[in-house]
Amino acid sequence: NARVTVTILLFLLPNAIAFFQSSFPHETSNFRSSQQRYLLKSVPQSSKVVCQMFTGIVEEMGTIVSLEEKNDMMLWDGSVGSGTELVVKGDVAIDGAYLGCSICVSGVCLTATDLSTPGQFSVGLAPETLRRTYLGNLKSGDRVNLERASEIGGRNSGHFVQGHVDGIGKIIDRWIDEDSLFFKVKVDSDLLRYIVPKGFIALDGTSLTVCEVDPVEKCFTFMLVEYTQKKIIIPTKDVGEPINIEVDVLGKYAESALATILPRLEFLEGKVKDLEDQLKKERSAKD
Secondary structure, X not given: OHHHHHHHHHHHHHHHHHHHHHHOHHHOXXXXXXXXXXXXXXXXXXXXXXXXXXXXXXXXEEEEEEEEEEEEEEOOOOOXXXXXXXXXXXXXXXXXXXXXXXXXXXXXXXXXXXXXOOOEEEEEEOHHHHHHOOHHHOOOOOEEEEEEOEEOOOOOOOOOEOOOOOEEEEEEEEEEEOOEEEEEEEOOHHHHOOOOOOOEEXXXXXXXXXXXXXXXXXXXXXXXXXXXXXXXXXXXXXXXOEEEEEEOHXXXXXXXXXXXXXXXXXXXXXXXXXXXXHHHHHHHHHO
């Protein structure tokens, strides 16, 4: 019986490893290209729907026109509700825009609800958006990073950004090193565990690389090269100001997958140990 169980376990382990590898295809080949292959496989070839995400390559710096509470928003059932509307000016962002399209505003994926005024667009800010981001604190004249959605499968010079902000960080330091501008950002522990040195991170919608992570101080650093400094709003921010953070979604998927497979592996390890102990006893009895 012990030998049969060991045989079964030896059969299951390779399958468990194969499952792990299939869950993390980006570990076995080029990081970015494998992400694209994984996402493309999830879309049926016959589908006419175009999947869209963001790349974290900011296209322009827009300007806030207004942020106000509205009490005349028509809801799905015909009733009238209240909500927050943000109006943004951005010539590039509205190029090719249509009602219902997605536009990334300082890292937040928002839906265009009004394009009637030339050169600007309106979006609604849901309560969850107001809780997770600093967009509710914007005022007329403030600058924001803007990016239109990008078709998956096209060129991606950044990384896959959802526009789903995980939380807000606080800038606690900034300094210059030759032509690079460095920032240090403090975050909550629940976000810090997804941030790794040289890993991807989206800050105010900008695809950037983490430089260092300090788990004791609960902060991380990043830097902006000379070109990027002139294309985004982050260099205008001072110590104490907030910044929207979206960690690399693959890290969260990896954690979710491991949470499922690790208990099974631990169970198998326990079974193997029990069998080893049983075999030792049987050998000792024969001796």
